[in-house]
Each structure stands twice: as structure tokens, then as C-alpha cells.
Amino acid sequence: MPEKRAKTSKKKAAVKPKVSSASKRAAGTKAKKAPEKAIEFPKGFIWGTSVCSHQAEGHNTHSDWWTWEKLGKIDDGSVSGPAADMLNRYPEDFKLMEKLGYNAFRLSVEWARIEPRQGEYSEEALLHYENVLKEMRKRKLKVCLTLYHWVLPQWVSALGGWTNPKSVEWFGGFSRKVVERLYDYVDIWVTLNEPTAPAFAGYLAGVFPPEKKDLFLTARVFRNLLKAHVVSHDAIRDAASARGLERPPVGIAMAIAYFEPKDPSNPFDKKLHEFFRFAHNEAFLDAIHNGRVPVPFGVNDEIPGLKGSHTFVGVNYYTRFRIDLTNVLKGLPKNLEDMLYLPEGSELTEMGYEVYPPGFYNVLSEMSKYGVPMYITENGVSDGTDVQRPGHILRHLKQVHRAIGDGMDIRGYFHWSYVDNFEWKHGYSKRFGLVALEPGTLNRLPRKSAYLYGEIAKSGKISGSMVKKYAPEYESEIFD
Numbered sequence: 223m224p225e226k227r228a229k230t231s232k233k234k235a236a237v238k239p240k241v242s243s244a245s246k247r248a249a250g251t252k253a254k255k256a257p258e259k260a261i262e263f264p265k266g267f268i269w270g271t272s273v274c275s276h277q278a279e280g281h282n283t284h285s286d287w288w289t290w291e292k293l294g295k296i297d298d299g300s301v302s303g304p305a306a307d308m309l310n311r312y313p314e315d316f317k318l319m320e321k322l323g324y325n326a327f328r329l330s331v332e333w334a335r336i337e338p339r340q341g342e343y344s345e346e347a348l349l350h351y352e353n354v355l356k357e358m359r360k361r362k363l364k365v366c367l368t369l370y371h372w373v374l375p376q377w378v379s380a381l382g383g384w385t386n387p388k389s390v391e392w393f394g395g396f397s398r399k400v401v402e403r404l405y406d407y408v409d410i411w412v413t414l415n416e417p418t419a420p421a422f423a424g425y426l427a428g429v430f431p432p433e434k435k436d437l438f439l440t441a442r443v444f445r446n447l448l449k450a451h452v453v454s455h456d457a458i459r460d461a462a463s464a465r466g467l468e469r470p471p472v473g474i475a476m477a478i479a480y481f482e483p484k485d486p487s488n489p490f491d492k493k494l495h496e497f498f499r500f501a502h503n504e505a506f507l508d509a510i511h512n513g514r515v516p517v518p519f520g521v522n523d524e525i526p527g528l529k530g531s532h533t534f535v536g537v538n539y540y541t542r543f544r545i546d547l548t549n550v551l552k553g554l555p556k557n558l559e560d561m562l563y564l565p566e567g568s569e570l571t572e573m574g575y576e577v578y579p580p581g582f583y584n585v586l587s588e589m590s591k592y593g594v595p596m597y598i599t600e601n602g603v604s605d606g607t608d609v610q611r612p613g614h615i616l617r618h619l620k621q622v623h624r625a626i627g628d629g630m631d632i633r634g635y636f637h638w639s640y641v642d643n644f645e646w647k648h649g650y651s652k653r654f655g656l657v658a659l660e661p662g663t664l665n666r667l668p669r670k671s672a673y674l675y676g677e678i679a680k681s682g683k684i685s686g687s688m689v690k691k692y693a694p695e696y697e698s699e700i701f702d
């Protein structure tokens with residue numbers, strides 16, 4: 223179990239406090255108030271929220287998803303449309319974030335907006351993002367910028383998307399343009415968000431565009447995404463050195479689930495989980511770590527410039543995956559989600575994900591092996607009622623705190639998401655926002671979790687009174 227790999231802080235043996243005669247005399251006069259329970263995060267810890275611009279800005283009309291959504295591919299029949307209208311309302315959003323006490327925000331730039339036709343860069347779009355980032359600065363929000371969050375310009379997908387070897391060069395050109403224009407406003411760069419999702423969901427399971435089911439293409443996309451990471455990393459590194467600066471924080475945001483065998487005493491089950499853990503969590507990061515494309519995505523061949531091309535690992539943590547072989551054998555399920563073992567009584571979210579906070583600690587411990595700092599680039603829950611979310615936030619942050627306490631280098635946390643948005647295949651039926659949208663007007667309605675997260679961000683701690691106020695049922699879990 224990975225939990226054992228990390229150093230665990232030794233609990234001091236409980237010692238019965240001595241009671242001095244002076245305090246005996248004082249007792250009965252005035253009882254000293256016990257200090258409030260609290261768990262404190264390090265100074266300078268980043269407290270942000272996250273979105274992807276396609277999901278929140280709206281009207282990304284030159285993108286492959288925009289076309290695909292219109293083909294009726296989204297489960298609830300919706301299309302992204304105006305999304306949360308962040309395209310226009312970002313000044314109001316950043317003002318609200320500042321008021322709530324958040325100090326950072328993760329967003330993406332949309333390639334399809336910036337380069338709607340091959341080689342034609344839109345000054346309007348570049349200026350838009352420049353204004354967005356300037357506005358964030360004004361509100362004292364640190365900027366975490368993602369260059370690719372699953373969405374391609376239509377012209378790229380018409381030419382084969384990531385299966386085309388030229389896609390790497392195209393992405394490189396786009397990245398240089400963005401970096402040239404926005405470098406001075408960005409604190410943390412994410413080159414790719416969860417690259418395994420477009421590779422596996424788009425080319426293996428066939429549930430994302432372009433809906434292919436082809437192992438060979440999956441491997442090719444995997445490899446081209448590694449190369450795409452290298453070219454965008456290089457653009458960032460070069461911009462830094464042109465300014466006489468060190469490389470800024472740059473990395474990938476990876477979907478990291480906690481994989482655990484259904485039956486740990488069954489060696490076959492263990493192997494099965496090791497394989498899934500490797501393919502889902504580690505293969506891409508291993509490649510960046512040692513510069514080689516692992517089997518089955520390559521033949522351990524080297525990609526120039528890949529080795530060490532990151533300064534941090536971005537962890538997107540949502541759930542635990544225990545795979546049930548009988549579900550796998552029930553005729554090829556479409557998704558990993560369809561293969562899961564979720565016994566009666568499992569605690570689930572609206573997405574059907576299992577809620578498993580200790581898995582967060584475990585994956586942070588697993589990711590420590592890369593020897594670079596970590597940012598939590600996503601963590602959150604779909605919960606339109608906001609009943610589950612306060613406890614979810616507290617319980618997951620508790621695990622982050624535990625990991626920091628055990629010596630793991632974690633620099634910040636970006637909650638997914640700031641606002642309800644277009645949840646890909648699920649459309650608008652899932653609500654991840656700290657802030658809800660008023661139907662019809664899209665006015666911002668902060669949920670109570672938005673205030674809880676703000677109280678944590680402002681004070682840098684989780685206090686006993688916060689837990690009492692927002693999720694008293696978890697008091698012992700938070701302060702055990």
C-alpha cells in the first residue's frame with residue numbers, strides 16, 4: 223500500500239499532563255479557555271479555483287467540441303453555448319473571487335479562438351486573454367494558465383488532430399504565440415490538462431471526439447501529446463531565458479486516481495490494478511521523468527527534450543478506482559467507470575464517483591516519486607445541492623494537510639470548479655461550482671461552500687468553528 227511508502231509522523235505517546243499546585247489553586251477561580259482546534263497550512267500556500275475556458279467562457283465556435291456537441295453527442299442534449307459567459311463576465315468573477323478570499327485562479331487559453339484558421343492568429347482573442355490576465359493581477363489572483371485542455375481548433379481536427387505528426391509543430395507555433403504575448407502575466411504554466419483523457423476517451427473508448435476505438439491511434443496520440451508537451455515547455459523555457467530568468471513553474475495536470483485491488487490477497491487482481499495504475503496515472507509522467515515512451519505506447523524510445531521537462535506535477539484527484547474483473551468481462555464496457563467495484567453502501571457523488579479522501583493522501587504519496595513539487599490542479603465534487611461539498615472540501619484538504627505534514631512538497635490547491643459549467647459529455651447536468659448560476663440570467667450565486675473555502679483561504683487554516691459551522695459530522699475525521 224502506498225500509504226506505507228511515505229514517512230509517517232510518529233504520534234507522541236499520550237502523557238497525562240501534570241497539574242501544578244498553582245494551577246490547582248487557579249482552578250475553580252477562572253478556567254482557561256482551551257485553544258481552538260485548527261489545522262494550519264504553510265504560509266504562502268496557494269488557494270485557487272479552476273476552470274477550463276471551453277467549459278466556462280462560452281461560444282468557442284471554431285472548436286472541434288463545438289461541432290461535436292451540435293451532433294447531439296451530449297448526454298443531456300445540451301451544447302456548451304454561452305456556458306457560464308466568463309467571456310464577458312470575467313471582471314465580475316475576479317472581483318467575486320477577491321471578495322471571497324481566493325488568491326489564485328487556473329484557466330485555459332482556447333487554441334480555437336486564438337488560431338481559428340491555420341496560421342491566422344486573432345488579435346482580438348490574444349487581447350482578450352491579455353485583458354483577462356491583467357484583470358486577475360488587479361484582483362491579486364495568481365495566474366495558473368493551461369495551454370491545452372482537450373479542445374482543438376476545427377482545422378486541426380479536420381487534419382487528423384493529434385494523430386497527425388504535424389500537430390506537434392502546430393501546437394508549438396500556437397504555444398509560442400501565447401507565451402510571447404502572455405508570459406509576463408503568468409505564475410504557473412500547465413502545458414496539457416489530463417492528456418490521457420483525449421488519448422483514451424477519444425481514441426480507445428471512443429466516447430470523446432473523434433470517437434475512435436483504435437489501439438494504434440491511441441499510442442500515436444499519446445506520443446504526439448508527449449511531443450506537444452515538449453514544444454510548449456520549450457517555448458516557456460526560452461521566454462524565461464530571453465528575460466534572463468530561471469524556468470518558471472511548468473508541468474502537466476494529470477488525472478490521478480487511487481487504484482486499489484478489490485481483493486488485495488488475489489495476485490491477479492493486484493496485477494490488473496498495477497497495469498491500470500500505470501496506464502492511467504504513471505505512463506505519461508514516467509515518460510517525462512525519464513525521457514522515454516513506455517511500452518505499450520512506444521518501445522522505450524527516447525523523445526529529445528522530454529526528460530525532466532517539468533518542474534512540478536499537477537494532481538487532479540477525484541476518486542478511488544477498484545476494478546471488478548467480472549464487470550470487465552461483461553462485454554467490453556465503454557469506460558473505466560463501468561468496470562468498477564462499488565459495493566452497497568459506497569459513498570458516491572452525482573458523477574457516480576466514489577468519495578474516498580484517504581486516496582488523496584495515497585496518490586500524493588505515489589506522485590512524490592518524481593521528486594518535484596506538486597500542485598493540486600483539480601479536486602472537487604458535482605453537487606447541485608451543496609449538501610455534500612462542504613464536507614468533501616474539508617475531508618480532502620485534511621488529506622493534503624496530512625501529506626504536507628509528512629514532508630510532501632505541495633505548493634497549492636485549485637478547487638474544481640469556481641463556477642458551474644459545461645461538464646463535457648454530461649453537459650449541464652453536473653454541477654461542480656462553488657458558485658451556482660441563476661438559470662436564465664447566469665447571475666453568480668455563491669453556494670455556502672464558496673464561503674467556507676474563502677474562510678479557509680483567508681486564514682490559511684481549517685478551524686474547529688469552521689467545521690462546526692459547515693460540516694459538524696466530520697469533526698472527528700478532520701481533527702483526529
Ligand code: FCB
Nearest residue numbers: 274415416477638645654
Ligand atoms: C477533470 C477535467 C475537468 C472537469 C473535471 C470534473 O477530469 O480536467 O475539465 O471536467 O474533471
